[in-house]
Amino acid sequence: MAFPSSFRATMAALALACTTGVGNAHATDNGLYDWQPCPDSLAVEGETRTTKKWEVMLSPYTHHWNDNPEHRPVKLISLDSHVSGGRFCGLALFTNSFGQASTYVYVGKQWDGILGNPKLFTKVSAGLLWGYRGEYKEKIPFNHLGIAPAVIPSLGYYVTPKDSAQVYLLGTAGLLFAYSRSF
Template sequence: MANPSQLRALMVTLALSGALGMGSAHAEDSLYDLQPCPDSLAVEGGKKVDKTWDLTLSPLTYHWHNSTEHKPVKLVAIDRHVEGGRFCGLALFSNSFGQPSAYVYVGQQWNNILGNPKLFTKVSAGFIYGYRGKHKDDIGFNSAGIAPAIIPSLGYAFSPKESAQAFMLGTAGITFAYVRSF
């Protein structure tokens, strides 16, 4: 029988491979075409639509309540956007306690907030992996290091290719990020 850490690793691998479109039926074809969004989300009105990508880099997270245990949070994420403001993605980050973590998600973006064409908001929902050991209870509904999450954000587009975003992390804090679209 597998030990708990082996089971966690298997669960994370299965969750990530499913979310990244690497189902077992197409694993050989998908290994070289890794995508965080399935092509079925890139269909609008029965027609396939163009997709864009966002690369998100975050060097700064502000915690509402500081702790001597908090470490700097660094994040890199890739989102695949499709028609209708939908997106899917994967974020890799070091959490507030220095533990390697990941967030697999889907979401929706709304543009032209308050009549400002440069202002937008997004909300994503998915699963976070990484809060383990003595910090497993620092994130709600955590089981085997995996917890559900909903993360809203507010963004400002400097240009069609560059924006800044602020991600609300519930009662934990706020993450600031630079985003480059391609």
């Protein structure tokens, strides 16, 4: 899959910000930086970071509500940084339903122990989507200059304390099924 130059430029800027320590960096005892992309303002005042600092997610399958011969398999990988109070922020890189390289930058909140089940949780994220271009730019609402707002709820189940399966509701488009690993 070939990524367009604007996508490569966005990823290069993100990589530069990560490697130069731009963001929320804290010096550790050994002189290295513990870089966290989530601002401290997302943390609950008086609480320390959760033990689960990072979560990587892979999506092997997306179910579309409507069959469309133009639909392509969606491939997704995301990385979340968690702070206290169930808050997180992250970046998802994916190919959208039309095979275009896309990005979702977001913040969100997670609630554990849904319906009294300690293994059941729900999340909601809100952020900006980039990647629906050309003839597909009208496939998502409020898409201006290739960027659109998004709110994505999900339901998940902890298979182990570090592994979970999740289902994301993609509005009127469909459902995204994912596996995540915390570390």
